[in-house]
Amino acid sequence: MKSTVSILNNELDLGLMINSYSEVGFRLNNDFTILGPVILFPRSALSWNVGSINDITEESLSLFTVLEPKIDLLVLGTGDKIEDTSFHKKIFPFLKKHKINLEILPTDQACSTFNFLNSEGRYIAAALIPPTKFTPTDHEVFDTKQRYQNIYEVQD
């Protein structure tokens, strides 16, 4: 038996996907690093001028209310996990008014949700805020170092 693995993020014709995230931003599968919060569409990205979850208001999501055709789903990455439901309560009337389907998730889960839905060819959007707390694994630290320098050399 021969098993093969195909990695979604390596198939570029499926659209934009998020390879990794950190406190400063996101790395996409087309080798672009995005700094700060981002609005992602299947094949395009916009900078999102918000600071934290408190800035997510009706006004900051107004782009999604006027798009034609209406987006199937908006994935909202809140950064860190939110504990209470005050944010949900605040955003609920807005969703009902404009009939927008919304998925509120911590950013790490929002990234993978967006990747999967995008690979399925759905018309979705993601509005993501980088998390404030992020502890990388040793493997991730190694990968990052390898990307910028020869890890066997000592920097002056």
Place this chain on the structure above:
Amino acid sequence: MGKILSLAMKPIRDFNFESRAHKVISREKPAPAPKYKVDLLELERIQRDHPEIIEENLKKDEMLNKRLKNVFVDSYDPAKLQKQPQNPNRPLPTSRTPAGDFEYGFHEPREVPPGRVTLKNALQFINNHQLDPKNYTSTKIALQYNLPEETVKHILMYCKIFEMYFPKEEKKTKTSFFGRYVPRKEIVRTKLEDTSSKD
């Protein structure tokens, strides 16, 4: 062995074959092939029991002969296919190749209801406003795309186009080092036009 024998016998077999062939061809009516024994027995039986059937079969049917003479088989070329006139309101597809991917990953409608905008146009006006905010004001955009001005203001406030920075490749020096040369990548800001000083 068979082949040698047949080769040796060939001159004898072929002796006078042409005149023999002519003789056969020039016969008035060819001799019918011999019948199987079963068929012969059957024929004999019919002759014995119902001789009138054989008699009838041997007689020439004048009626049938006359009708057959009236039957003719003709052939014509097939009629040319007439081209159907095309309905301009419902044109038929001209290309049979599979449709490619959409530019933005989804189908963009041709007509947009008032108060809404396609992603392509939205990206366009956000970009225009960012490059030339004096010329592309929210009022103008709202008029052009038939959008509420308040929404346009919010979109322009919260959605921005990214500035692009590309890593600068280090130049190779003439000095040769021991060991493999590894070019370091470093993010450097590219020169951008300063629009603020012109205003």
